[in-house]
Amino acid sequence: xxxxxxxxxxxxxxxxxxxxxxxxxxxxxxxxxxxxxxxxxxxxxxxxxxxxxxxxxxxxxxxxxxxxxxxxxxxxxxxxxxxxxxxxxxxxxxxxxxxxxxxxxxxx
Amino acid sequence: xxxxxxxxxxxxxxxxxxxxxxxxxxxxxxxxxxxxxxxxxxxxxxxxxxxxxxxxxxxxxxxxxxxxxxxxxxxxxxxxxxxxxxxxxxxxxxxxxxxxxxxxxxxxxxxxxxxxxxxxxxxxxxxxxxxxxxxxxxxxxxxxxxxxxxxxxxxxxxxxxxxxxxxxxxxxxxxxxxxxxxxxxxxxxxxxxxxxxxxxxxxxxxxxxxxxxxxxxxxxxxxxxxxxxxxxxxxxxxxxxxxxxxxxxxxxxxxxxxxxxxxxxxxxxxxxxxxxxxxxxxxxxxxxxxxxxxxxxxxxxxxxxxxxxxxxxxxxx
Numbered sequence: 001x002x003x004x005x006x007x008x009x010x011x012x013x014x015x016x017x018x019x020x021x022x023x024x025x026x027x028x029x030x031x032x033x034x035x036x037x038x039x040x041x042x043x044x045x046x047x048x049x050x051x052x053x054x055x056x057x058x059x060x061x062x063x064x065x066x067x068x069x070x071x072x073x074x075x076x077x078x079x080x081x082x083x084x085x086x087x088x089x090x091x092x093x094x095x096x097x098x099x100x101x102x103x104x105x106x107x108x
Numbered sequence: 109x110x111x112x113x114x115x116x117x118x119x120x121x122x123x124x125x126x127x128x129x130x131x132x133x134x135x136x137x138x139x140x141x142x143x144x145x146x147x148x149x150x151x152x153x154x155x156x157x158x159x160x161x162x163x164x165x166x167x168x169x170x171x172x173x174x175x176x177x178x179x180x181x182x183x184x185x186x187x188x189x190x191x192x193x194x195x196x197x198x199x200x201x202x203x204x205x206x207x208x209x210x211x212x213x214x215x216x217x218x219x220x221x222x223x224x225x226x227x228x229x230x231x232x233x234x235x236x237x238x239x240x241x242x243x244x245x246x247x248x249x250x251x252x253x254x255x256x257x258x259x260x261x262x263x264x265x266x267x268x269x270x271x272x273x274x275x276x277x278x279x280x281x282x283x284x285x286x287x288x289x290x291x292x293x294x295x296x297x298x299x300x301x302x303x304x305x306x307x308x309x310x311x312x313x314x315x316x317x318x319x320x321x322x323x324x325x326x327x328x329x330x331x332x333x334x335x336x337x338x339x340x341x342x343x344x345x346x347x348x349x350x351x352x353x354x355x356x357x358x359x360x361x362x363x364x365x366x367x368x369x370x371x372x373x374x375x376x377x378x379x380x381x382x383x384x385x386x387x388x389x390x391x392x393x394x395x396x397x398x399x400x401x402x403x404x405x406x407x408x409x410x411x412x413x414x415x416x417x418x419x420x421x422x423x424x425x
Contacts, residue, residue, distance in 0.1 A: 050176075051176065055166065058166075059158055059162060061154055061155060061157070061158035062155065062158060065151050065154060065155055066155065069183055070176065070179060070183075073179060073183075082109060086113050086116065086135075090117070090120070090128075090134075090135050091120075091125075091127060091128045091131055092127070092131070095127075095130070095223065098127065098130060098131040098134060099134055101131065101135070102131070102135040102137070102138035102139075103138055103147075103151065105135055105138060105142070106135075106138035106141050106142030106143075106150070106151075107147050107187070108142075
């Protein structure tokens with residue numbers, strides 16, 4: 001599992017922060033929580049879990065503009081988050097998501 | 109990070125796909141705001157809007173999860189640092205010229221023009237808020253773009269043009285002497301708008317221009333105070349023409365009170381205040397009907413709101 005921990009953790013983070021669907025964000029957050037509990041090798045897992053939970057991620061704006069800032073303070077996550085916003089979310093089909101991604105980039 | 113990603117986002121502004129182009133131009137506007145240390149304004153506004161849709165109990169849960177005081181303090185401090193110098197001068201020059209390069213390639217026309225025009229307004233608003241340095245030629249072009257967008261039939265586009273013009277005026281045309289001596293183009297183009305707001309047969313034009321008047325800065329208004337106030341006052345009531353537009357009257361009502369507020373009620377001629385009050389009372393009696401129904405009610409509601417504001421100003425000053 002060890003070689004995959006870094007990529008798994010960042011991908012789950014991206015998913016629970018920036019996915020358009022509330023169900024996907026919550027599912028990713030639950031998966032992240034399980035992994036932190038079982039593997040204990042996710043970087044800053046506990047710190048992230050205190051901020052990114054079922055409720056804080058339920059609102060997309062809060063996830064994009066509030067929770068993402070907290071997680072971006074950790075070096076391991078900062079670049080993948082920005083990378084995802086620039087390469088994927090700025091080209092999203094939904095206008096609101098593109099606008100929120102722009103705002104999130106500005107805040108990050 | 110900026111050096112790595114900004115060129116890519118810049119290139120995407122010229123992409124053929126509308127959604128890529130829109131996302132890129134929007135992101136550049138937001139990055140300008142973020143780098144100039146003002147991202148907290150739009151962030152807080154957006155978060156407040158989002159919280160209005162959430163139940164009070166849920167807001168408390170969201171707030172109680174946000175207990176990282178140390179992080180918040182550090183973040184707030186970082187957020188307000190001006191880092192615009194991180195963009196190298198070559199890229200900054202390209203960004204300043206971005207709208208005109210895009211316009212040259214006809215990227216604001218055809219399908220999706222409305223979406224891109226909203227983006228233009230956003231870009232101008234963000235650049236003005238960040239107070240990027242532009243020469244008069246650029247400012248003149250920005251002003252013309254906003255005036256052009258305010259004539260569009262899409263109301264959202266007109267409203268965003270008006271708020272972008274407000275920011276442009278506040279940031280670049282807010283010093284009395286400067287506007288009088290060096291910025292004749294501002295006065296001459298606004299004067300043309302005043303004339304057309306009365307005579308134009310296109311209702312989108314009259315509506316858009318009446319909306320813009322309420323967003324001008326004090327220095328600009330001072331240069332044409334009497335004409336502007338008299339014209340907008342005249343625009344508040346129906347002129348008995350076939351193309352009279354209730355929405356144009358509604359925005360005229362709103363703008364008239366905004367102009368008086370911007371000037372300060374004490375510096376406006378008492379005859380004009382009297383005239384405004386009379387016209388506001390006339391607007392409360394606007395019972396125009398058309399195929400959409402009681403469109404006069406928009407004017408009446410706005411007149412009541414504006415009377416409230418104006419009487420408050422009169423009472424306390």
